[in-house]
Amino acid sequence: MTTLLTFPKGGVHPPAAKEYTAHLATEAMPVPDELEIILGQHIGAPCTPTVSKRAEVEEGELIGEVKKGLGVPLHAPVAGTIKTFGTSGHPMRVSAPSITIRTDQAAPARTYEKKAWSQLDAKELLAKVHNAGIIGIGGAGFPSHVKLSPPPDNPIDTLILNGAECEPYITADHRQMLERSAEIVEGAKIILKILGITTCHIGIENNKPDAISAMNVAVANAASEEFTIKVQPLQVKYPQGSEKQLIQAVTGRKVPAFALPSAVGVVVHNVSTTAAIHDAVVLDKPLYEKVVTISGKGISRPANLRVKVGTKLSDIVDYLGGVTDDLAKIVMGGPMMGFAVSSLDIPVTKTTSSVLFLAEDEIDTSPHSQCIRCGWCLEACPMGLEPKEVAIHVEAGRPQDTKQFGVFECFECGCCAFVCPAKRPLVQFIRLAKMKAAG
Amino acid sequence: MDPALVKLALGGVALLACIGLFFGIGLALAAHKFAVETDPLIEEVLESLAGAQCGGCGYPGCEGYAIAVVTDPDVPPNLCYPGKEKVAERVAELTGKKMAEIEDMIALVRCSRPEGRVSHKHEYIGFASCTAANLGFGGPSACQYACIGLGECAQACPFDAITMVDGFPAVNPDKCVSCGTCVKTCPKQIMVLQSLKARVYVPCSTKDIGKKVKEVCEVGCISCQICVKKCPAEAVRQDNGLIQIDQQKCLDYGPSCEEICVEKCPRDIFRRYDGRQVIRRHPENGLKMAG
Numbered sequence: 001m002t003t004l005l006t007f008p009k010g011g012v013h014p015p016a017a018k019e020y021t022a023h024l025a026t027e028a029m030p031v032p033d034e035l036e037i038i039l040g041q042h043i044g045a046p047c048t049p050t051v052s053k054r055a056e057v058e059e060g061e062l063i064g065e066v067k068k069g070l071g072v073p074l075h076a077p078v079a080g081t082i083k084t085f086g087t088s089g090h091p092m093r094v095s096a097p098s099i100t101i102r103t104d105q106a107a108p109a110r111t112y113e114k115k116a117w118s119q120l121d122a123k124e125l126l127a128k129v130h131n132a133g134i135i136g137i138g139g140a141g142f143p144s145h146v147k148l149s150p151p152p153d154n155p156i157d158t159l160i161l162n163g164a165e166c167e168p169y170i171t172a173d174h175r176q177m178l179e180r181s182a183e184i185v186e187g188a189k190i191i192l193k194i195l196g197i198t199t200c201h202i203g204i205e206n207n208k209p210d211a212i213s214a215m216n217v218a219v220a221n222a223a224s225e226e227f228t229i230k231v232q233p234l235q236v237k238y239p240q241g242s243e244k245q246l247i248q249a250v251t252g253r254k255v256p257a258f259a260l261p262s263a264v265g266v267v268v269h270n271v272s273t274t275a276a277i278h279d280a281v282v283l284d285k286p287l288y289e290k291v292v293t294i295s296g297k298g299i300s301r302p303a304n305l306r307v308k309v310g311t312k313l314s315d316i317v318d319y320l321g322g323v324t325d326d327l328a329k330i331v332m333g334g335p336m337m338g339f340a341v342s343s344l345d346i347p348v349t350k351t352t353s354s355v356l357f358l359a360e361d362e363i364d365t366s367p368h369s370q371c372i373r374c375g376w377c378l379e380a381c382p383m384g385l386e387p388k389e390v391a392i393h394v395e396a397g398r399p400q401d402t403k404q405f406g407v408f409e410c411f412e413c414g415c416c417a418f419v420c421p422a423k424r425p426l427v428q429f430i431r432l433a434k435m436k437a438a439g
Numbered sequence: 440m441d442p443a444l445v446k447l448a449l450g451g452v453a454l455l456a457c458i459g460l461f462f463g464i465g466l467a468l469a470a471h472k473f474a475v476e477t478d479p480l481i482e483e484v485l486e487s488l489a490g491a492q493c494g495g496c497g498y499p500g501c502e503g504y505a506i507a508v509v510t511d512p513d514v515p516p517n518l519c520y521p522g523k524e525k526v527a528e529r530v531a532e533l534t535g536k537k538m539a540e541i542e543d544m545i546a547l548v549r550c551s552r553p554e555g556r557v558s559h560k561h562e563y564i565g566f567a568s569c570t571a572a573n574l575g576f577g578g579p580s581a582c583q584y585a586c587i588g589l590g591e592c593a594q595a596c597p598f599d600a601i602t603m604v605d606g607f608p609a610v611n612p613d614k615c616v617s618c619g620t621c622v623k624t625c626p627k628q629i630m631v632l633q634s635l636k637a638r639v640y641v642p643c644s645t646k647d648i649g650k651k652v653k654e655v656c657e658v659g660c661i662s663c664q665i666c667v668k669k670c671p672a673e674a675v676r677q678d679n680g681l682i683q684i685d686q687q688k689c690l691d692y693g694p695s696c697e698e699i700c701v702e703k704c705p706r707d708i709f710r711r712y713d714g715r716q717v718i719r720r721h722p723e724n725g726l727k728m729a730g
Contacts (some may be wrong), residue, residue, distance in 0.1 A: 086648075094577035341576050342561035365564050395566070425565045432571050 004206055006235035007245040010382035012415045014168050014238055014336065016207060020295045020302040021171045026179055028306045029319055031078050031103050035310030036088040036347040037063070038098045042135040043142050044070030049099055055082045059110040060286050063099060072133040072143045077288035077308035079107035089346035091332040091339040098347065101310065112283035122194045125281055129194070132280030133287045133350075138162060138173070138241070138270030139333060141351040144277065147269065148194050150262040156195050160250050161188055163204040163211065163271040164234060164241035167334025170354040172291040173271050175304045177204070177211040180275050181218035185229060187278035192227050195267060200229045201250045202271070207236045238336060239413040243268050245382055257409050272353075290348055294320060298327035298357030307348050313355060314344035329363050331356040336414040368423040377416035377426060383409050387416035391429035399436035407433045480533060481509050487529040489521035493597040495618025496520070508534055517541045521598070521616035543635040544617035546600070546610050549644045550586040550629045551708065553607050555656035557582045573626040581655040584644045586629055592621035612715045633712075637686045639698055640712040646680030658708050666700040666709055675700055682709075 040046030047064030051057060057076040064074035080103045088098035117125065130145035150156050161184070165173040177184065188200045202219075204212050215231045222229075232250055234240055244255045246268060253264040261268055269277070272291065279285040288309045295302045300321035307316065313330075317323055331338040332346070332355055348355075377387040385406045393402050407430055416426040485505040496518035498504040508514045508530060516536045517527035524541050531538035563572045563579040569591040572578045578587040588606035600614035601621060608621075608630075621630040629644045641660060645652050649661030660682055666675045667682075672692030674685040701709045711718045 091576065094583045339576065340561075342579075343576075367564065368566075425571075428565055428571055428574060431574055432566070432568070435570065 004233055004235040005203075005249045006237050006240065007249045007382060009384055010380050010415060011237040011239065011245075012380050012418050013236070014418060016236075017168045017295070017335075018171050018174070018207070020169070021293050021304050022174055022208075024171075024175075024302070024304050026175045026291050026304045026306050029308075029311065029316065031105070031308055032311055032315040033103050033105070034083065034312075035077055035080075035101045035103065035308055036098045036312060037074060037077065037101065037310040038088055038090060038096050038347060038349050039064055039074065040096055041074065041141060041309070041349045041351065042070075042072055043140065046097065047071065047074045049085060051082050051099075053082055053085065056080075056104075057082060057101065059107070060288065063101075070143060070146065072130060072135055072145070073286075075133055075286035075288045076101060077310055078103045079110075080104045089341070089343050091341050091346060098310075112279075112285045114282055115284065117190065117281050120281075122196060125190060125194050128281050128284070129277055132276075132285065134273065134276050134280055135287070135350055136270060137273050137276060137287070137290065137350050137353070139337070139351055139353055141349075144269065144273060147267055148191065150195075150260075150267060154262040155265060156197055156262060156267055157199060157265045158251060158267075159188065159191055159195060159197060159200040160246060160266060160268045161200065161202040161271050161274055162241055162243070162246055162268055163202055163208075163215070164246060165208070166205060166236075166238045166241040167336055167338075167354075168238075169295045169356055170293045170334050171295075171304055172293045172353050174208050174211050176272050176275055176291060177208070178214050181214045182221065183275050183278040183282075184215070184271050185218045185222045186282065187274035187276075188229055189222070189224075189227055190277055190281050191267070191269060191274065198227050200227065201232045202229065203232050203234050203240075203246050203250050205236050205240055206233045238415065239382055242382065242411060242413060244411075257406070287350055290350060290352060292316075292348055292352055293354035294357070295354065296357040297359035297362055298324050298330075300324060309350055310347045312345060312347050313341075316348075316355065317344055317357075323357055324359065326359040326361075327357055328360045328365075329356075329358045331358060336418065337412060364423065366423055368420075368425060370422065371424060372422055374421060376419040376421065380415040380419045382413060382415060383411070385410055387426040387430060388424075390433050391424055391426050394429045394432050394436075399433045401437075402433040403437050407437055410434075478509060481505050484509055484530055484533050487522075487526060487533065488519050489526055489616075491521045491597055491616075491618075493521060493616070493618040493620060495616070495620060508536075512536075515539055520544075520618045523616070544632040545612055545615050545635055545714075546617060546619075546621050547631055547633045547640065547642070548586065548608050548610065548629060549631050549642055550584070550627075551642045551658050552580065552582070552585045552588070552656075553605065555582075555585075555658040557585050557656050569624075570626045578627075582645060582647075582652070582659065584627060584629070584646060585656070587627060591626070592624050592630055595620050595624040634686050635714045636690060637684070637712055637714075638689055638694070639684060639700055640710050641682045641684070641708055642710060643708050644681065648680075658706055660708050661706055663705060665703050665705065669699045669703050671696050671699070 045066050048067050049064050051063045059079045061076045062073055063076045080101045083100040083102045087095040090096040126145055134144040136142045163177055202215055212233050219229050234249055239245055247261055247266050248254055255261055255264050276287045289306055291306050293304050329340055331340050371388050371392055389405045390402045390407055410430050412427050414427050488501045490501055492500045496504045498507050516531040517539055519526045527541050558581045559579045560581045561579050567589050569587040569589045572587050577583040590603040592608050593601040593603050598614050598616055600611045601608045617632050643660040645659050652659040652661050672688045674688035676683055701711055
C-alpha cells in the first residue's frame with residue numbers, strides 16, 4: 001500500500017457528489033445544427049478569424065489564429081458554412097465575440113490515422129501541440145505550448161499529470177482516465193520528450209480507485225527503459241487539483257508566491273490535456289471536442305458528454321431531456337470555483353469541464369451575515385491567507401488596503417466561503433478587492 | 440489663609456510656568472529649525488478651492504490638485520468642478536495660467552431600465568454592491584448594459600446628488616457639480632457627464648443588436664441608425680454599437696433642424712434635454728425622467 005500524499009495547509013472536504021455520473025461511460029452527443037465558437041477561448045489574445053462569411057469549412061480546418069501575442073489557433077469543429085460573426089454568451093464576460101457555423105449534417109465525420117512520432121524532435125512536437133490549438137482544458141485555458149517551453153534558467157526535472165479532479169460533481173477527467181488511459185500515458189511520453197526529462201507522476205485522488213488501477217495497468221503496458229512513469233494516489237482533499245497544492249503534495253516542493261511551477265522544476269498538465277496532446281501529435285487532430293460532465297439534480301439525465309466546442313447549453317439540455325422543475329441554479333465549472341450563469345445561450349469552450357444544474361436542495365441561498373471572527377476561513381485557506389480581513393475591509397469601503405492580506409496570492413478556490421458559518425461570499429469580496437487593489 | 444499653603448500654591452504655579460516656558464522655547468526653536476518650506480502660493484490656491492475633497496480633478500484631494508496646478512505648468516486651472524467658474528478664474532489668476540472656458544456639466548444616467556421594463560434574468564444573492572453583482576454573470580438585469588440598481592453611485596457621490604428611486608439613480612441637478620465620481624464608480628459605465636447646454640441625449644448604453652435589445656427592453660436603442668442618417672449636422676454617429684452625439688456640432692448647427700433625431704427615433708429613446716430634465720417626445724406615455 002502506497003502512502004497517500006496531500007498538501008500540508010488548509011483544504012476542505014465538500015460532498016463529492018460524483019455518484020451521478022462517475023459510472024456513466026462518455027457518450028458522443030449528436031452535432032447540433034449550429035455551433036458558436038468563441039474567439040477568445042484561452043488566456044491571452046483572442047483569435048482573429050481567418051475565414052470569411054459564407055465560406056465552406058472542413059472539420060478540423062483552421063478558422064482563427066492569434067496574430068500578435070500569446071495564444072493558439074482555433075479550428076472548425078464540424079464541416080459546414082460560416083454563418084455570422086457575432087457575440088455569444090460567456091460565463092465570465094457575459095458576452096464575447098464568436099463565429100457561428102452552420103453544420104453540414106450530410107458530411108461524414110472526419111477520421112484520423114495514427115502516425116509514428118518517435119522520430120520527431122522536441123521542436124517539431126511542440127509545433128504540433130501549438131498548431132492543434134491545445135490549451136489547459138482543466139479550466140484555466142493556458143496555452144500548453146508555453147507551459148512546455150519553460151524558461152531556460154529553470155531546469156525542469158518532473159512532470160506531474162493532474163488527475164486529482166477534486167471539484168465535486170465533475171467526472172470528465174475520471175472517465176478519460178478509465179477510457180483513454182493508454183492515450184494519456186502515450187501523451188505523457190510525448191510531453192516528457194518535449195521537456196527532455198524522464199520522470200512523470202500521475203496524481204489521482206483516492207476516491208477514484210478504478211482510475212488508479214486503470215492508469216497503473218496502462219503504465220505497466222507501456223513500460224520502457226527510457227521513462228519512469230508512476231501513478232501517485234492522493235488523499236481526498238479539496239483543492240488537491242490546484243497546481244501549487246498538487247506539486248507540494250506529490251513532490252513536497254513549495255512553489256513561491258507569484259512564481260510559476262517551473263521555479264521548482266515542475267510542469268503540471270491535466271490528464272485530459274495530455275490526452276489532447278496525444279491526439280494532436282499521434283493523430284494530427286486539433287482540439288475541438290471536449291468531454292463535459294452534465295450533472296446535478298436539476299437535469300433530467302446526468303451524463304458525461306463528448307461535445308463539439310461551440311455546442312450551446314440549450315442544445316445539451318434538449319439532448320438530455322430538459323431540466324427539472326426544481327432547477328435553482330446553473331453553474332459552469334465545478335460548484336467550488338465555477339461561475340453561475342442565467343442563460344442557456346452559452347456555447348461550450350475548450351475549458352468547459354462541466355455544467356451543473358443544481359436543484360433547490362443542492363444550493364444555499366440564505367443571506368450572509370456579519371463576520372463573527374471564528375477564524376474557520378484562516379484554517380481552510382490552502383494559501384494561508386486571511387479571507388475574513390479582506391472581506392471586512394471591502395465591506396468598510398477600503399478594498400485598496402487589502403494587498404497586505406495577500407489577495408493577489410488567492411486563486412479563488414472557495415474553501416473560505418465553503419466553511420464560513422456566516423455564509424459570507426468571501427471569494428466575491430476577494431475578487432472585488434483584487435479589482436480595486438490592482439488599480 | 441495659611442501662608443504655607445499660599446507658598447506651596449505659588450511654588451506650583453511657578454514650577455509649571457518654568458516648564459511651560461522651557462518647552463515653549465524648545466518648540467519655537469524646533470519649529471524654526473525644522474520648518475518645511477511651503478510655497479505660499481499653494482496655500483493660497485488651496486484656500487481658494489471648493490474644499491470638497493471629491494477627487495473629481497483626478498488628484499488625491501484638494502491639496503494634491505493645489506500642488507499640481509502650482510508646480511506643473513501643464514495642469515489646467517479649471518479642474519475644480521465643484522468650484523465652477525469662480526474658482527477656476529481665481530486659480531488662473533493666482534497661477535498666471537490661461538483660463539480655458541469652463542463648461543457646466545451634469546451627470547446623467549444613460550439607461551432607461553424602469554421605462555423599458557427590463558426584467559431580471561436571475562436573483563442576485565450576495566454583497567449589495569453593483570460591482571460585486573456585476574461579477575456574477577453581468578448582474579441580475581436582463582440587459583447586460585443596464586443599471587444594476589444597487590446604488591454604488593449614490594453611495595460614492597460626495598455631494599449627495601444621487602438618490603435611488605425604486606432602485607434607479609436620480610441625479611439632483613441642483614446638487615451635482617459634475618465631479619465625475621459616479622462615472623468612475625459605475626461598473627456598467629452608464630453614468631456620463633454631459634454639457635448643460637446639450638440639446639439632445641440618448642439615455643441608453645446598449646451595444647447589442649436590435650433583436651437582442653427588443654427581447655429585453657421596451658425602449659432601448661435598436662441601432663437602426665435613422666438618427667445617424669437624418670442628422671443634418673452629422674453630429675450623431677454610432678461608435679462600437681453605441682450612439683454618440685458630437686454636442687459641439689449639434690450646438691453649432693442650431694435649432695433649425697427641429698431635433699429631427701428625436702422626432703424620427705422609432706424607439707422614442709432619442710430625447711430632448713433642457714439642462715435639467717430629459718424630455719420624452721410623448722410625455723403622456725410615461726413619466727418624465729429626472730436628471
